[in-house]
Amino acid sequence: MSKTLLMIHGVGCGGEVWDRMKRDFAMAGWTCETPTLFPELRTNENPPEALADLTLSDYVEAAAKKAETIAQHDGEKPVVIGHSMGGMIAQRL
Numbered sequence: 437m438s439k440t441l442l443m444i445h446g447v448g449c450g451g452e453v454w455d456r457m458k459r460d461f462a463m464a465g466w467t468c469e470t471p472t473l474f475p476e477l478r479t480n481e482n483p484p485e486a487l488a489d490l491t492l493s494d495y496v497e498a499a500a501k502k503a504e505t506i507a508q509h510d511g512e513k514p515v516v517i518g519h520s521m522g523g524m525i526a527q528r529l
Contacts, residue, residue, distance in 0.1 A: 438512045440467045444499050446520025450478060453519065469506060469514065473498045495521070496528045503529055 441461055443454040450472035458468040472478065473495055477487045499516075506514045518526035 438510060438514050439465060440469060440506050440510050440514040442499070442503055442506060442514040442516045443468060443470045444516065444518035444522030444525050445470070445472065446518070446522045450475070469502065471499075471502050492521075492524070492528075496525050499525050500529055 443451070443458065445451055445453045451470035452472070454468070454470040458470055461468050474487075474490065477484055477490075503514055503516060516526040516529050518524070
């Protein structure tokens with residue numbers, strides 16, 4: 437089984453939401469990947485209009501690309517978990 441964990445954040449947050457759990461998993465021997473999906477659309481200001489154009493399929497595709505990159509590097513698929521909408525994304529991978 438893979439020892440790489442792909443942790444997908446929920447809507448309205450980024451990969452940093454996993455920081456506390458990431459440390460615990462790392463101490464247990466896991467390599468943790470906590471990407472922020474669509475970081476170019478994140479802002480502390482009013483959200484850009486392009487954010488409203490994203491669909492669940494867009495998020496699934498972005499996460500799938502990250503999972504594939506990990507699989508190519510490690511030689512096996514990562515274990516995927518998610519929080520909130522990230523959980524829905526994880527189920528679709």
